[in-house]
Amino acid sequence: MNFSPSTFAYLARMVREHSAIVLDESKSYLFESRLGPLLYSEGVSDIDELAHRLRDDRFGPLRRKVLDAMTNNETWFFRDLYPFEALKATILPERMRSRENEKTLSIWSAACSSGQEIYTVAMLIREHFPGLLNWRLTLLGTDISEAILERARAGIYSQLEVNRGLPALMLARYFRQVGRDWKLEKSILEMAGFRWINLSSAWPPLGCFDVVFLRNVLIYFPLEVRREILAQVRQVIRPGGYLFLGAAETTLNLDDRYERIPFQTSFYYQPKS
Numbered sequence: 001m002n003f004s005p006s007t008f009a010y011l012a013r014m015v016r017e018h019s020a021i022v023l024d025e026s027k028s029y030l031f032e033s034r035l036g037p038l039l040y041s042e043g044v045s046d047i048d049e050l051a052h053r054l055r056d057d058r059f060g061p062l063r064r065k066v067l068d069a070m071t072n073n074e075t076w077f078f079r080d081l082y083p084f085e086a087l088k089a090t091i092l093p094e095r096m097r098s099r100e101n102e103k104t105l106s107i108w109s110a111a112c113s114s115g116q117e118i119y120t121v122a123m124l125i126r127e128h129f130p131g132l133l134n135w136r137l138t139l140l141g142t143d144i145s146e147a148i149l150e151r152a153r154a155g156i157y158s159q160l161e162v163n164r165g166l167p168a169l170m171l172a173r174y175f176r177q178v179g180r181d182w183k184l185e186k187s188i189l190e191m192a193g194f195r196w197i198n199l200s201s202a203w204p205p206l207g208c209f210d211v212v213f214l215r216n217v218l219i220y221f222p223l224e225v226r227r228e229i230l231a232q233v234r235q236v237i238r239p240g241g242y243l244f245l246g247a248a249e250t251t252l253n254l255d256d257r258y259e260r261i262p263f264q265t266s267f268y269y270q271p272k273s
């Protein structure tokens with residue numbers, strides 16, 4: 001490692017206190033690969049000097065930039081496909097029946113990163129369930145990084161990002177080219193809203209959701225934080241509602257009050273009644 005053990009301990013503690021993400025010494029390479037561009041843009045010679053500056057900038061912009069750089073924001077449209085197949089084949093038809101009287105439907109992408117997950121849901125609804133556009137529809141994306149939420153709100157994606165997972169038909173129908181990037185059409189942008197929420201500290205009042213996407217974020221947290229979050233998610237899922245986790249995540253041995261429902265090659269979850 002090209003920086004001192006005390007710098008490693010300081011940075012790892014800062015990340016853990018902010019987001020609950022645990023980075024042990026086997027992950028020290030992440031500091032080097034992710035902070036490299038920041039060293040350059042901030043004109044700092046190495047990570048030890050960066051840590052030195054951070055100690056004088058406890059709540060300032062540099063701290064925010066380091067925390068953002070240390071977070072894995074990887075995401076893509078239609079990621080893993082099966083959750084969206086499940087929405088289309090069973091979940092949305094079921095919700096349309098069970099919520100027919102109220103005509104309200106709420107879907108939450110917790111840890112939404114740059115928005116591809118919740119915008120995938122928006123496109124799927126517009127494509128296959130246009131009747132829902134007359135309902136009170138809430139599509140909420142939340143994340144701990146303000147910078148990534150700004151990107152989500154803008155709905156502008158690079159060629160590389162739209163090449164990853166997005167069917168050509170959806171690109172043609174719901175995006176327009178702006179320079180070398182692609183911008184989502186207003187009709188999709190306006191369906192989703194975004195808010196800052198740290199999943200590992202107290203949540204503001206959120207209301208209830210029919211479907212919660214909590215994918216590829218629990219893996220970064222220690223077991224007790226995963227348990228707390230899964231318990232809190234149960235409180236905000238409407239009776240009969242659904243939870244999706246990432247491919248490497250499960251409720252097993254963490255929270256036995258979820259039922260695991262097989263779908264295609266994977267699972268989704270429902271709080272037991």
Ligand SMILES: C[S@@+](CC[C@H](N)C(=O)[O-])C[C@H]1O[C@@H](n2cnc3c(N)ncnc32)[C@H](O)[C@@H]1O
Nearest residue numbers: 019073074075111113144198199200215216217
């Ligand atoms: C790997 S991305 C997953 C994005 C998307 N859910 C998916 O599966 O494609 C993880 C996201 O979790 C967010 N995150 C990390 N710690 C968080 C926390 N404590 N509270 C809320 N979001 C957090 C990161 O900022 C990042 O955008």
